[in-house]
Amino acid sequence: MTNWTVGALLLAGVIFQSSLMDKITVFGVMPDLVTILAVSFGLIFGPVRGAAAGAVGGMLLDLLLGRFLGLHALTRGLAGYVAGLAEPRIWKDNLAVPAFACFFLTLLSELLVYVLLSVSGRGFDLIAAWRGIILPSAVYNGLLGVPIYRLIFWQGVQKTYSYRADRK
Amino acid sequence: MSDFLRDKLKVSAVVALMAILLLLAATRHERVRVTLAEGLMSDALGPLQSLASGIVQGGRRLTGSIIELRHLRGENLELKAQLESRLRLEANLSELRAENERLRALIGLPREREFSYLPARVIGRSPDNWFSTVILDRGRAQGVDRDMAVVTERGLVGRVSKVTERTAVVLLANDRDSGVGAVVQPSRDAGVVTGQNGPELRLQLFSRDARLGLDDQVVTSGLGGVFPKGIPIGRVTAIDREDYGLLKVASVTPAVDFDRLEWVLIITSGPHGGQP
Numbered sequence: 086m087t088n089w090t091v092g093a094l095l096l097a098g099v100i101f102q103s104s105l106m107d108k109i110t111v112f113g114v115m116p117d118l119v120t121i122l123a124v125s126f127g128l129i130f131g132p133v134r135g136a137a138a139g140a141v142g143g144m145l146l147d148l149l150l151g152r153f154l155g156l157h158a159l160t161r162g163l164a165g166y167v168a169g170l171a172e173p174r175i176w177k178d179n180l181a182v183p184a185f186a187c188f189f190l191t192l193l194s195e196l197l198v199y200v201l202l203s204v205s206g207r208g209f210d211l212i213a214a215w216r217g218i219i220l221p222s223a224v225y226n227g228l229l230g231v232p233i234y235r236l237i238f239w240q241g242v243q244k245t246y247s248y249r250a251d252r253k
Numbered sequence: 254m255s256d257f258l259r260d261k262l263k264v265s266a267v268v269a270l271m272a273i274l275l276l277l278a279a280t281r282h283e284r285v286r287v288t289l290a291e292g293l294m295s296d297a298l299g300p301l302q303s304l305a306s307g308i309v310q311g312g313r314r315l316t317g318s319i320i321e322l323r324h325l326r327g328e329n330l331e332l333k334a335q336l337e338s339r340l341r342l343e344a345n346l347s348e349l350r351a352e353n354e355r356l357r358a359l360i361g362l363p364r365e366r367e368f369s370y371l372p373a374r375v376i377g378r379s380p381d382n383w384f385s386t387v388i389l390d391r392g393r394a395q396g397v398d399r400d401m402a403v404v405t406e407r408g409l410v411g412r413v414s415k416v417t418e419r420t421a422v423v424l425l426a427n428d429r430d431s432g433v434g435a436v437v438q439p440s441r442d443a444g445v446v447t448g449q450n451g452p453e454l455r456l457q458l459f460s461r462d463a464r465l466g467l468d469d470q471v472v473t474s475g476l477g478g479v480f481p482k483g484i485p486i487g488r489v490t491a492i493d494r495e496d497y498g499l500l501k502v503a504s505v506t507p508a509v510d511f512d513r514l515e516w517v518l519i520i521t522s523g524p525h526g527g528q529p
Contacts (some may be wrong), residue, residue, distance in 0.1 A: 103377040108309055114382045128342060146380040148294040151415040154280040155273035157433040198383060205281040218382045228342055
């Protein structure tokens, strides 16, 4: 999968995130495509691509939102990086991997968002934020992460392997 | 990966992290001007967001129309009855308006000017669950400016918090950073309505002895210079006291359903001309 493809997927993710995701809210929360993409790229291609995808996609979201520039770049970049650290140690075709990774890394990145917003003076009640935003969005991302990861894995990795096999 | 490349990556990551933290600190408050990057990004993505949300809204309308077909007859009768009642109300309103104008002229008050509205389509939303904003397909090129009030036919939506050439971001009244001067009808007690990032708004009244009842209507007070007075905000659904009984607070159900906004009206000029 080329960097152009990764960029196009991120751009599509940002457009869908800001215009369509609010139509599929569950328990008042919407899924986060940029986190799912960053985690998926991290799990498949390693920490550098995971972090870069999260940071670039997150910064695009920040520019659209117009406040707290860097909030999503930092948190989504971190999620992609941590996912990438696990890349050499996982079975990439095991679909439980993206589900758990998206769940736990969404918890991590959303908790970081909570801390950064609280430090910046936009305080939320932790219990309410945990129940209303952090936990439900982690569950939602964990579930939606499986088909998105699978799509990227089959499109990206299988083509790369078959290309390498052909060359040998 | 060579040591040199690894070190270079580490240094780049640390520099990027520092830059992001600085940027975050510098942009934590609302800004009057948007950066070039924000303007370009919003204006470039605007048409794509408009296309994506247009397709979804069209699809929703189509499926909604098919489902609603069997209820049309009953709804038609109900609407006819409502229309008759509204016509009577309009006749009374015209009488009252004329009387109001005559009385104003009699005591020397200036005539109230009508507001100018600019219709705008909602093409996007806040990309995460921590903020309550919507993106509109109208911007500076169409005369939109920061802090203009945004409404629907039902009531208050919010205010414009960021404008680019062709798009505008609206801070919804249910965002935690939103604060709207309000009065309760019929008691006319004043307070502030703030957002909770949820379906309910919070009304904090200035006086603990304020008279407040369930289902009382809450409207904008016009204080603060952003929102014109008299715009419906919502209705009181629960009353409480907080801070050892020093303040009276209430939950308000908004007049507008923030999750289903498709079209809104931007108030581009107010009773005093220019900004509302």
